[in-house]
Amino acid sequence: xxxxxxxxxxxxxxxxxxxxxxxxxxxxxxxxxxxxxxxxxxxxxxxxxxxxxxxxxxxxxxxxxxxxxxxxxxxxxxxxxxxxxxxxxxxxxxxxxxxxxxxxxxxxxxxxxxxxxxxxxxxxxxxxxxxxxxxxxxxxxxxxxxxxxxxxxxxxxxxxxxxxxxxxxxxxxxxxxxxxxxxxxxxxxxxxxxxxxxxxxxxxxxxxxxxxxxxxxxxxxxxxxxxxxxxxxxxxxxxxxxxxxxxxxxxxxxxxxxxxxxxxxxxxxxxxxxxxxxxxxxxxxxxxxxxxxxxxxxxxxxxxxxxxxxxxxxxxxxxxxxxxxxxxxxxxxxxxxxxxxxxxxxxxxxxxxxxxxxxxxxxxxxxxxxxxxxxxxxxxxxxxxx
Ligand code: NZQ
Ligand code: ZN
Numbered sequence: 001x002x003x004x005x006x007x008x009x010x011x012x013x014x015x016x017x018x019x020x021x022x023x024x025x026x027x028x029x030x031x032x033x034x035x036x037x038x039x040x041x042x043x044x045x046x047x048x049x050x051x052x053x054x055x056x057x058x059x060x061x062x063x064x065x066x067x068x069x070x071x072x073x074x075x076x077x078x079x080x081x082x083x084x085x086x087x088x089x090x091x092x093x094x095x096x097x098x099x100x101x102x103x104x105x106x107x108x109x110x111x112x113x114x115x116x117x118x119x120x121x122x123x124x125x126x127x128x129x130x131x132x133x134x135x136x137x138x139x140x141x142x143x144x145x146x147x148x149x150x151x152x153x154x155x156x157x158x159x160x161x162x163x164x165x166x167x168x169x170x171x172x173x174x175x176x177x178x179x180x181x182x183x184x185x186x187x188x189x190x191x192x193x194x195x196x197x198x199x200x201x202x203x204x205x206x207x208x209x210x211x212x213x214x215x216x217x218x219x220x221x222x223x224x225x226x227x228x229x230x231x232x233x234x235x236x237x238x239x240x241x242x243x244x245x246x247x248x249x250x251x252x253x254x255x256x257x258x259x260x261x262x263x264x265x266x267x268x269x270x271x272x273x274x275x276x277x278x279x280x281x282x283x284x285x286x287x288x289x290x291x292x293x294x295x296x297x298x299x300x301x302x303x304x305x306x307x308x309x310x311x312x313x314x315x316x317x318x319x320x321x322x323x324x325x326x327x328x329x330x331x332x333x334x335x336x337x338x339x340x341x342x343x344x345x346x347x348x349x350x351x352x353x354x355x356x357x358x359x360x361x362x363x364x365x366x367x368x369x370x371x372x373x374x375x376x377x378x379x380x381x382x383x384x385x386x
Pocket of ligand 2: 140192193195196265279
């Protein structure tokens with residue numbers, strides 16, 4: 001096992017009817033900016049619960065943060081923070097709203113000219129305005145981690161950043177919010193969380209026995225609850241397990257002391273930036289090709305995964321590893337998610353070269369758990385996913 005230091009300061013408040021706890025979690029004299037997305041919270045009762053809980057606070061609102069949170073829109077929110085002397089941010093939404101809020105938390109304390117530099121500098125954010133979240137969509141784990149991803153339409157870029165100052169102070173997870181989520185977004189949440197686990201698990205063995213079993217248990221739980229939550233999003237037991245699995249998939253715990261890959265996400269972000277494909281679906285497009293291309297370096301873990309998660313028995317390590325990849329692709333299909341780029345766009349020609357060039361230009365010359373995946377490899381993987 002590799003050395004590690006682990007600290008996750010986010011307080012999780014989990015359960016039915018817990019949104020009311022906002023009253024106790026936000027500092028009494030705070031001037032709050034309530035941030036939300038396209039309006040789903042106004043239709044499913046979440047907005048009313050939040051407003052009631054905040055009735056004794058001075059609250060300003062900023063709605064309209066789109067899926068794949070957009071830099072230009074967030075810059076408008078930053079103006080509100082500055083002109084209205086906001087002291088606390090409250091994100092009410094899915095990963096996009098929470099990520100946008102993290103960016104604002106960092107941008108509010110940023111001393112340079114252009115806050116976009118937060119995403120290109122590679123420096124972790126060490127200062128941030130305090131913020132909390134009410135999660136409405138299990139998927140990203142953003143509610144309990146310190147990372148965020150921002151999109152800039154103008155330049156067709158989607159970049160990640162973060163830092164120790166960007167953990168939410170608290171996140172409220174009421175599984176009842178799942179009942180209004182459209183099937184497509186539930187499928188996305190399942191696929192995203194599944195891939196988060198895979199990025200931290202599907203590497204090479206380092207005798208992280210507990211980490212492996214944490215990872216496998218989250219994968220198994222997601223597989224187990226998927227049919228129930230897709231069938232009935234108001235199934236509270238299924239929603240609870242879905243929600244907690246998504247949080248645990250990316251709150252840092254399972255990745256401690258083991259190598260991480262994350263190349264699938266890096267390639268996937270480019271597909272969202274180019275074509276606007278939902279984040280989770282880009283992962284489903286890249287994952288099978290990535291594992292097939294890197295079979296040799298990942299085969300031991302792939303075979304272990306096939307055995308322990310999918311019950312694959314018999315055959316060589318390669319046979320089992322390949323069966324594990326096939327099962328993963330079949331799992332995405334069972335969620336109604338297509339796994340080829342050409343099933344999302346007819347304009348895929350040249351995508352592999354474009355992504356490969358972008359990685360070269362950014363100096364991303366060695367990716368994956370071995371830091372050996374070159375832009376040329378990336379081009380081959382993306383092309384395999386057409
Ligand atoms: O905008 P509203 O109207 O709220 O509607 C949203 C949005 O259209 C809707 N929705 C959310 N909760 C709902 C609901 N509809 C009905 N009922 C509810 N309870 O769902 C749509 C998608 O929301 P979004 O927040 O975009 O989805 P998700 O949580 O999947 O977030 C995706 C973003 O997170 C980033 C992705 O790249 C993407 O930009 N990621 C963030 C990560 C992190 N911070 O750690 C890691 C991930 O790998 C990912 O990259
Ligand atoms: Zn993801």
